[in-house]
Amino acid sequence: MREKWATIVVVGAVGLGLLMYLVVYSVRVSEIAVHKRFGKVIQVVRPMVGPEQDTGDAQASAPTGVTVVPEAGWFFKLPWPFDTVEKYDQRIRLVDGRLAQIQLADEYQLIPRVYATWQITDPVAFEKSLEGDVGFAEKGLKDIIGNQTAEVFGSCHLQDVVNTDREKLQFHRIEERIFEGVKASLTDSDQAYGIEVSSLGITWVALPQGTTQAVFDRMSVERARLAEKHRAEGESDKETQIARAEAARSKTLAEAEADAKKIRAEAETEAAQYYATFAQAPNLAIFLRELEALKKITENAAESKEPITFVLTTEGSPWRVLKGDALEEGASPEPLEDVSSAVGVVESAEGE
């Protein structure tokens, strides 16, 4: 009995799976499906993602009398041959236009390359007019883009396509005109294509091969002229700079010379005053200068935190006791003299 139930469950599951396969179909978010009964469209499944899902765009773009389901998932159908379901990829895809040489209104020749993004929005019309063939649709779209590009560029001047004045540049406007033209061609024609263009742009504007060489030649001449101009400007600038530097140098030298004379005169005046004072007591002046020098030496040593080493003669008091023959001579040590006396001795010794 247990085996029988297992068999029943397995057979039932297989049967149910087969039945589901016959009467159920699923539509992915990326797909769009047409549900037909005896060849007549009864339902379109067009899943949407995002804000468009709530706006009712799907129903608005649907053929009359056809229910549009804006959600992905699984749906019931009658088994073949009653019902059939056709699915298409509704994702946005890209198509590149053909390269074609176009004559502008001012007789210049340009070769623009245009791209567009498009998607299937009405699977019924897509099936009817383009046989549900994406390749066929792209071919037709390329023709439409090519025609619109030629028409729009044919009414433009080169200055509209390339221009350093942004106010006069019509590059984006040209793109918009082609885009509008392509959209109009897809919707205004007698037979709807069921596809929609969502963006369009010019990825490249090329020149005929011979023209590029002419441009190169012109650029070469322009560059040479520009280089010559810069060179001349450089030379002129160089002369100006040299003259300016010379003038500045002369001025600076003259000012320095005047300053030197003035300082020298002031110094001489000041020196004359010192000389007059020195002349009154020369030894005192020298003594004061030496005191000043000693003070500066000790200050410098204190600042640099270095010890001062004095080298003194043993001929003077009291350092003569350091000599070996001091006692032999019976000389009694002389009383210590004050600094001024010692300096006086040194000075007199130096004088000798």
Add this chain to the structure above:
Amino acid sequence: MMGDHEKHPEGDPEYLPVPQGDAPGASAGGPEPEEAGTKALGDALKTSFRFLKICMMASVVIYLLSGVFWVKSPQLKFKMRFGEVVPAMSILPFRPGRKDKVLKPETGVYIRWPWEEVVVLHTDEQTLDLEKEFWPRTREGTAAAGTGLNVRTDGYLISGDANIVHMKLRARYRVRQDPLSALSYKLRVVDAELILRRALAAATCEVVSSMEVMRVIQRENLFERIDAALRRRLAEFESNAGCPLGLTSSVWKPSRWRT
């Protein structure tokens, strides 16, 4: 009868050999051969069925376990049931506005084909190089050759003062992590990178066509302007298509340029 059989050799046309199993008294003293064979066959079948049952159960377990998935940090994953996006651990279908549209880094389970599938998105930064669009096929394909540029093979840009400039450009991009953009990138666009490439080329062409060649060479606000033009184009795409491209991008300086 037995006696007749013994009397008539095999050459006798009426002689019919009796099968040993059918011979009366053949099973005497042990199990009958038929029962033993049936029993052996039954045992073999039971073993086979047991083995088959174990294999099937193992297959079911492997099938179910293989539906466990992890969402690593630089990834986004969507679980789809019959083509519709559903939350990771819920049986309810996805509806706009729900916070669990995009699966966070976590563990989830799904029942493999034909019921459910998991779509993986890599959100780490990637680069897009415009290598050939505005660059000559060979270095000789320039003014030096004296033959001009072939529109089929050599790329270049025309500046606002009608000069020719070659350029290579690089953009960085990554998949946006907001649910709508991520869904759109994966499920609403066939090749988002290709569209981004074309939009970048168009933005570059537009910007360079408004600049003097020397300004292009000196890169005066060049990348900022290309970046702005690219953003404007992507915004226009989003507005017209009703869904975002799902990518965020920024333009790098050109690796090489030449006039």
